[in-house]
Amino acid sequence: MKYMLCTVLASTALLVACGEKAQPLGFRGDEPASSGTASAGFKASDWKAGDKTSWEQALRVRAQNQNDYVKTP
Amino acid sequence: MARMKFICDAERCIECNGCVTACKNEHEVPWGVNRRRVVTLNDGVPGEKSISVACMHCSDAPCMAVCPVNCFYKTDEGVVLHDKDVCIGCGYCSYACPFGAPQFPAQGTFGVRGKMDKCTFCAGGPEANGSQAEFEKYGRNRLAEGKLPACAEMCSTKALLAGDGDVVADIFRSRVMKRNKGAEVWGWGTAYGAKQAGQPSKEGAKS
Numbered sequence: 001m002k003y004m005l006c007t008v009l010a011s012t013a014l015l016v017a018c019g020e021k022a023q024p025l026g027f028r029g030d031e032p033a034s035s036g037t038a039s040a041g042f043k044a045s046d047w048k049a050g051d052k053t054s055w056e057q058a059l060r061v062r063a064q065n066q067n068d069y070v071k072t073p
Numbered sequence: 074m075a076r077m078k079f080i081c082d083a084e085r086c087i088e089c090n091g092c093v094t095a096c097k098n099e100h101e102v103p104w105g106v107n108r109r110r111v112v113t114l115n116d117g118v119p120g121e122k123s124i125s126v127a128c129m130h131c132s133d134a135p136c137m138a139v140c141p142v143n144c145f146y147k148t149d150e151g152v153v154l155h156d157k158d159v160c161i162g163c164g165y166c167s168y169a170c171p172f173g174a175p176q177f178p179a180q181g182t183f184g185v186r187g188k189m190d191k192c193t194f195c196a197g198g199p200e201a202n203g204s205q206a207e208f209e210k211y212g213r214n215r216l217a218e219g220k221l222p223a224c225a226e227m228c229s230t231k232a233l234l235a236g237d238g239d240v241v242a243d244i245f246r247s248r249v250m251k252r253n254k255g256a257e258v259w260g261w262g263t264a265y266g267a268k269q270a271g272q273p274s275k276e277g278a279k280s
Contacts, residue, residue: 027146027156030199033216037203044219056237058219063236066225067244069251 076132076151077194077216078238078265079225080245081124084255085232088113088123092224092233096127099195099223100212106176108192109224125224125233128153128174128192129264136166136175144189150216151238152194157210160188171263194235195222238265 034056036049043049047058064070088111096102096109109127130153137145137153144159145166166189167175178187197214200207207214215223225235234241249256 027143028159028199030146030148030154031202031217032149033196033202033214035202035217037214037217038201039203039218042203042213042218047219055219059216059221060237060240062219062221063234063240063244066221066228066231066234066236066241067247068231069244069247 076238076265077130077236078151078241079127079129079194079222080234080241080258080261081126082232082234082245082248082255083122083124083257083259084248084252085230086111086123086125087230087232089229091227091229092125095223095227096192099215100193101208102190102212103178103180105180106178106190108174108176108190124259125228126172126174126260127224128170128194129172129260130192130194131264132266135169135171139165139169141165146199148196150196152196152216154193154196154198154211155189155191156199157188157190158199162186162188164189172260192222195220 032052034050034052037043044058044062046061047054090111093107093109093111097107100108102108109125111123111125113121113123115121130151132151134145134147134153136155137147140155141163142159142161144156145153146156147153162177164175164177164186167173167177174191175189176191177189179185180187193211193214195213195215197203197207197217198211200210202214202217213223215221220226222235225233234244245258
């Protein structure tokens with residue numbers, strides 16, 4: 001009986017080792033960019049992490065740096 | 074917020090490849106993979122035009138439509154991203170993309186094609202924003218830092234514009250008004266619909 005139990009346990013352990021993890025397909029979710037970043041040292045200072053409105057506004061202002069007609073008359 | 078978009082002003086691009094270098098440096102892109110490249114039309118002929126090309130983050134992205142494992146997703150800002158943990162490197166997206174954006178590293182055993190790599194609009198991927206895992210797979214997440222893509226911010230002539238579609242279209246429109254030429258934006262219609270940047274919208278046209 002004891003021998004049989006050991007055999008069953010060993011077989012189960014071996015079969016589990018041969019198993020495969022589930023691999024779900026498709027998009028698994030992403031944090032919004034406005035929620036901020038773990039690398040806080042690189043964050044631009046003119047908006048607050050988690051505040052989408054301030055993030056959008058900061059990007060709009062930053063995009064104007066590409067407009068050289070606002071830098072020169 | 075409107076959608077994030079790229080505009081390359083062919084009247085201004087001087088083929089310096091600063092955008093290509095900025096991208097490779099920012100994301101530590103491996104050798105042989107170019108998320109962005111500069112293409113010159115009629116090279117050497119007077120009137121030649123150069124354009125900087127990468128993923129345009131299309132409104133109706135064909136790569137998303139053909140992916141057999143559905144690894145692509147679109148953020149709220151309209152940035153087309155993909156999950157490298159799901160990608161099987163089949164290459165369907167590279168056949169579907171009109172801009173040749175998807176890139177495949179060939180450093181595996183026997184030069185086997187690896188997982189697809191492409192421009193992320195400096196928005197990383199599905200890993201936690203700013204994490205090491207995100208950087209290693211997708212590069213820096215500048216959008217989560219409140220910055221715009223490095224290629225556009227580094228462009229010396231400001232030929233390459235990136236950001237909120239309305240803002241960059243306004244910048245481009247003011248340029249066209251000043252110089253009175255060069256209103257055509259290469260790739261804009263293909264990526265975002267028939268409407269040209271800086272032109273008044275037509276009834277029923279896709280934006």
